[in-house]
Amino acid sequence: MMRSLRPLRPGENAPPPSAPPMPDAHWLDRFRRALSAWYGRHARDLPWRGTRDPYAVLISEMMLQQTQVATVRPYFERFIAALPDFASLANAEEEKVLRLWEGLGYYRRARQLHQAARVIVAQHGGQFPRDPKAAQQLPGIGRYTAGAVLSIAFDLRVPILEANTTRLYCRLLGYRDDPWSAQGQHLLWAFAETVLPPRHAGRFNQALMELGSVVCTRSRPRCGACPVAMLCAAKREGRQVDIPRSRPKPPIQLRREAAVIIRHKGGVLLRRCGPEERWAGLWDFPRVELPAGTNGVPLPARADALEEAIGRQTGVLVQLGRLLVTLRHQVTRFRITLECYEAARISGRLRKGNELRWVRQSDLARYPLSSTGRKLAALV
Ligand code: SF4
Numbered sequence: 414m415m416r417s418l419r420p421l422r423p424g425e426n427a428p429p430p431s432a433p434p435m436p437d438a439h440w441l442d443r444f445r446r447a448l449s450a451w452y453g454r455h456a457r458d459l460p461w462r463g464t465r466d467p468y469a470v471l472i473s474e475m476m477l478q479q480t481q482v483a484t485v486r487p488y489f490e491r492f493i494a495a496l497p498d499f500a501s502l503a504n505a506e507e508e509k510v511l512r513l514w515e516g517l518g519y520y521r522r523a524r525q526l527h528q529a530a531r532v533i534v535a536q537h538g539g540q541f542p543r544d545p546k547a548a549q550q551l552p553g554i555g556r557y558t559a560g561a562v563l564s565i566a567f568d569l570r571v572p573i574l575e576a577n578t579t580r581l582y583c584r585l586l587g588y589r590d591d592p593w594s595a596q597g598q599h600l601l602w603a604f605a606e607t608v609l610p611p612r613h614a615g616r617f618n619q620a621l622m623e624l625g626s627v628v629c630t631r632s633r634p635r636c637g638a639c640p641v642a643m644l645c646a647a648k649r650e651g652r653q654v655d656i657p658r659s660r661p662k663p664p665i666q667l668r669r670e671a672a673v674i675i676r677h678k679g680g681v682l683l684r685r686c687g688p689e690e691r692w693a694g695l696w697d698f699p700r701v702e703l704p705a706g707t708n709g710v711p712l713p714a715r716a717d718a719l720e721e722a723i724g725r726q727t728g729v730l731v732q733l734g735r736l737l738v739t740l741r742h743q744v745t746r747f748r749i750t751l752e753c754y755e756a757a758r759i760s761g762r763l764r765k766g767n768e769l770r771w772v773r774q775s776d777l778a779r780y781p782l783s784s785t786g787r788k789l790a791a792l793v
Pocket of ligand 1: 584635648
């Protein structure tokens with residue numbers, strides 16, 4: 414049985430007329446018991462499970478955003494070993510933080526985590542704030558991350574809603590509209606709050622995410638192994654695969670770029686990406702976008718333009734050498750073909766204001782590099 418939503422608070426949007434009603438007490442009781450028993454038997458043994466240290470919980474939650482558990486595991490262990498608490502993270506150089514994060518992608522998360530640690534040390538005495546509103550004031554910490562840390566570390570009854578639970582809640586409720594719309598979010602957050610038991614909210618939130626992650630999966634939900642199948646509206650209606658409605662993806666854009674390894678006196682030139690760039694804070698070899706229409710044009714015919722573009726970016730006049738390798742990779746909506754050349758410095762001084770540095774080859778391992786930058790460093 415389902416009951417209607419609580420009255421709206423001032424400023425909240427009304428749910429759409431098609432929104433399913435909230436579950437009643439009997440449904441909630443069965444759901445909580447079934448999920449809790451299943452989690453007791455099937456919870457994966459993960460390095461961040463079993464800790465209630467808010468620092469470790471925060472690191473794991475930030476790393477797990479848009480990244481698979483198997484990928485995160487070694488990064489989490491290395492990060493915690495190198496920077497074990499808010500104070501050590503706050504005092505670390507950004508380069509060290511980014512080097513530990515290198516390869517995980519979405520580097521904004523690492524920089525925000527670093528800033529959040531500094532605020533926690535400066536304004537909260539090194540303790541993660543227990544007030545949800547204060548937690549959400551921290552850089553990079555939204556309602557979901559705050560809820561996860563507060564419930565898991567302090568057992569506060571605070572709801573969560575991320576990708577796995579969004580899918581799970583939509584299916585349980587049979588919600589067919591857009592879950593990312595204001596109305597969808599209103600409904601799903603209300604459900605997340607309703608479904609939480611009065612005690613052990615942290616364990617319960619982890620159980621919800623675990624179920625969404627390993628059973629109620631995106632393309633092939635394992636309904637036969639699902640502990641709450643008897644309570645699921647999508648299963649009852651046979652609409653598991655249609656729910657939730659998929660998010661329209663931005664169209665893929667093709668780009669061609671050139672990166673240049675400029676050698677000078679036993680070193681190579683690195684450039685630190687600016688705050689608005691794709692790999693903000695990381696180092697990379699000088700790189701420029703190749704104009705449309707140059708695809709297939711032989712290098713000698715466009716070497717001048719490329720040398721000029723590198724000169725504008727670095728202040729150094731170079732002579733382009735051979736093509737070392739062509740790499741293909743995708744970053745967000747960009748599918749990039751990257752031509753990598755070597756070059757020799759002819760003259761000129763490094764441009765002021767840009768973060769440019771001649772780096773000895775043996776020191777490249779110390780610098781946080783973009784993913785393609787690391788591949789090129791191996792060639793160097
Ligand atoms: Fe997901 Fe299937 Fe379980 Fe419903 S029954 S919650 S669709 S796994």
